[in-house]
Amino acid sequence: MLSVLTDNWKLFVDGFWTTIRLFLVAGVFSLVLGTALAGFRVSPVPALRGFGTGYVNILRNTPLTLVFAFLVFGAPKMQIELPSYFWSAVTALTIYTSAFICEVVRSGINTVAPGQSEAARAVGMTFLQVLRIVVLPQAFRAIVPPLTSVLIALLKNTTIAAGFSVAEAGAIPAVMAERGENQVLTLVWITIGFLIAIIPLVLLQRWAERRTAVA
Amino acid sequence: MSAVLYDVPGPRAKARNRIANVVVILLVLAAVGWVVYRLNASGQFESRRWIQFQYTSIQQQLLDGLLNTLKAAGLATVFALILGAVLAAARISDHKWVRVPATLVIELFRAIPLLILMFFFYYGNLQWQLGIGPFWDVVFGLTLYNGSVLAEIFRAGIAAVPKGQREASYALGLRKNQVVRLVLLPQAISAMLPAIVSQLVVLLKDTALGFIITYGELLYVAKQMGGRLQYGFPYIPTYMVVAVIYIGLCSLLSLLARYLEGRSRRRRKITGAPPPLPITDAGDATREIGLS
Numbered sequence: 001m002l003s004v005l006t007d008n009w010k011l012f013v014d015g016f017w018t019t020i021r022l023f024l025v026a027g028v029f030s031l032v033l034g035t036a037l038a039g040f041r042v043s044p045v046p047a048l049r050g051f052g053t054g055y056v057n058i059l060r061n062t063p064l065t066l067v068f069a070f071l072v073f074g075a076p077k078m079q080i081e082l083p084s085y086f087w088s089a090v091t092a093l094t095i096y097t098s099a100f101i102c103e104v105v106r107s108g109i110n111t112v113a114p115g116q117s118e119a120a121r122a123v124g125m126t127f128l129q130v131l132r133i134v135v136l137p138q139a140f141r142a143i144v145p146p147l148t149s150v151l152i153a154l155l156k157n158t159t160i161a162a163g164f165s166v167a168e169a170g171a172i173p174a175v176m177a178e179r180g181e182n183q184v185l186t187l188v189w190i191t192i193g194f195l196i197a198i199i200p201l202v203l204l205q206r207w208a209e210r211r212t213a214v215a
Numbered sequence: 216m217s218a219v220l221y222d223v224p225g226p227r228a229k230a231r232n233r234i235a236n237v238v239v240i241l242l243v244l245a246a247v248g249w250v251v252y253r254l255n256a257s258g259q260f261e262s263r264r265w266i267q268f269q270y271t272s273i274q275q276q277l278l279d280g281l282l283n284t285l286k287a288a289g290l291a292t293v294f295a296l297i298l299g300a301v302l303a304a305a306r307i308s309d310h311k312w313v314r315v316p317a318t319l320v321i322e323l324f325r326a327i328p329l330l331i332l333m334f335f336f337y338y339g340n341l342q343w344q345l346g347i348g349p350f351w352d353v354v355f356g357l358t359l360y361n362g363s364v365l366a367e368i369f370r371a372g373i374a375a376v377p378k379g380q381r382e383a384s385y386a387l388g389l390r391k392n393q394v395v396r397l398v399l400l401p402q403a404i405s406a407m408l409p410a411i412v413s414q415l416v417v418l419l420k421d422t423a424l425g426f427i428i429t430y431g432e433l434l435y436v437a438k439q440m441g442g443r444l445q446y447g448f449p450y451i452p453t454y455m456v457v458a459v460i461y462i463g464l465c466s467l468l469s470l471l472a473r474y475l476e477g478r479s480r481r482r483r484k485i486t487g488a489p490p491p492l493p494i495t496d497a498g499d500a501t502r503e504i505g506l507s
Binding site (some may be wrong): 007040042044045046047048051052057058060061062063064065066069070073074077090094109116117118121127130131135152156157159160163170172182183184186187189191194198206214 | 219220221222226228229233234239240243253254256257259326327328329330331334335338341342357416420421422424425426429434437438439448450451454457458461462465466469486
């Protein structure tokens with residue numbers, strides 16, 4: 001059983017390395033875009049609120065696979081070329097995940113006591129200052145557990161890139177099929193790989209849950 | 216609540232907001248305009264790319280794809296609800312040898328990417344000739360994943376019923392089976408209904424993964440229709456049509472979940488039933504994304 005892994009070590013390492021890269025790059029972009037969207041949704045400008053609401057409602061009801069298909073098969077037909085399949089995957093994952101991050105951040109903003117922002121306003125802070133200096137830092141502390149769940153989902157969702165020509169962990173079985181290796185054992189190793197990748201996130205989640213429970 | 220973050224606007228702030236509003240609307244219009252321009256410049260609105268939707272055979276293909284999607288989603292929903300109920304029952308068992316394996320199963324299937332779960336059935340079938348087609352790969356994958364998630368939702372619902380009810384039922388001499396079946400479960404299900412329905416949105420969306428393992432669902436049909444040379448590779452028109460169908464279906468389910476949540480919130484005020492999992496809060500977002 002071990003030989004399946006050791007004989008194809010390079011394939012597994014490359015695959016999971018691409019998975020991790022997809023996860024990290026798309027994760028950072030989604031956090032930035034998702035937080036910005038949450039800011040839109042609580043802003044005093046109605047058009048921004050409407051845009052944020054529309055974005056979240058549409059993306060949350062669209063299958064991620066369809067977002068991928070649009071970007072990988074559709075966009076080139078509009079002569080919009082992304083640098084590579086990897087970046088198409090990052091874009092699709094970011095567009096999709098940021099809608100969910102937006103909702104988590106917004107619920108975090110709701111947990112901050114109203115007195116906090118009232119006090120911030122009383123000392124003359126503008127909306128952006130209230131959000132940036134007072135509300136968001138406290139919101140983020142409260143939402144680490146649900147945020148981690150979204151990131152775990154993102155990590156798992158990277159496998160979908162396998163259907164769209166990105167050689168990440170989810171694409172390993174197809175290559176192994178060509179090499180005539182044992183498919184099911186291959187999948188067992190991929191599963192173990194994902195469990196190993198997810199464990200640090202789960203630990204982070206547990207740790208954050210304990211911390212906020214005490215506070 | 217957002218009014219907490221900024222003051223009720225005075226005359227200057229009102230003017231500023233109006234300007235910002237106009238600027239944002241112009242920016243959005245410009246972005247939309249650019250996309251429409253690109254679509255038009257690359258000939259996506261040419262009639263030859265749209266003409267195929269007039270043919271009944273093409274419409275029939277789309278309909279078959281939609282039907283396949285709904286078939287997989289429907290069957291997986293039934294199976295997942297059953298599996299979820301069984302796993303939840305095992306998870307709250309008094310016997311350690313039942314509880315621990317059930318917990319492990321739930322955690323395992325929640326941690327494996329759904330596509331990999333489907334691959335297990337797909338490649339397992341190739342390797343051992345199990346005689347199951349892509350339809351069952353999709354259904355089984357969806358069942359295992361969503362069943363585990365639903366089990367946790369059920370458990371959370373049962374845990375949310377006030378402790379006094381359980382104690383009162385035991386005091387009346389009911390056995391555990393009866394307490395769970397007659398007292399806890401009915402309340403848990405009504406409290407968890409919004410969460411269950413939003414998990415079903417996830418399930419419906421995830422059927423689109425069947426595309427990767429050659430199950431002929433909507434997205435798979437769309438890919439084939441988009442690749443037709445005689446209509447000028449109408450990928451974009453087809454995906455637009457398919458997106459409208461998916462978003463419409465899922466939005467309807469989401470609306471149902473929202474309605475159920477509003478209803479149970481109103482009813483809770485009157486009867487003091489256990490609170491539903493917050494659907495617009497973080498819990499919902501994480502559950503919903505968990506799927507695909």
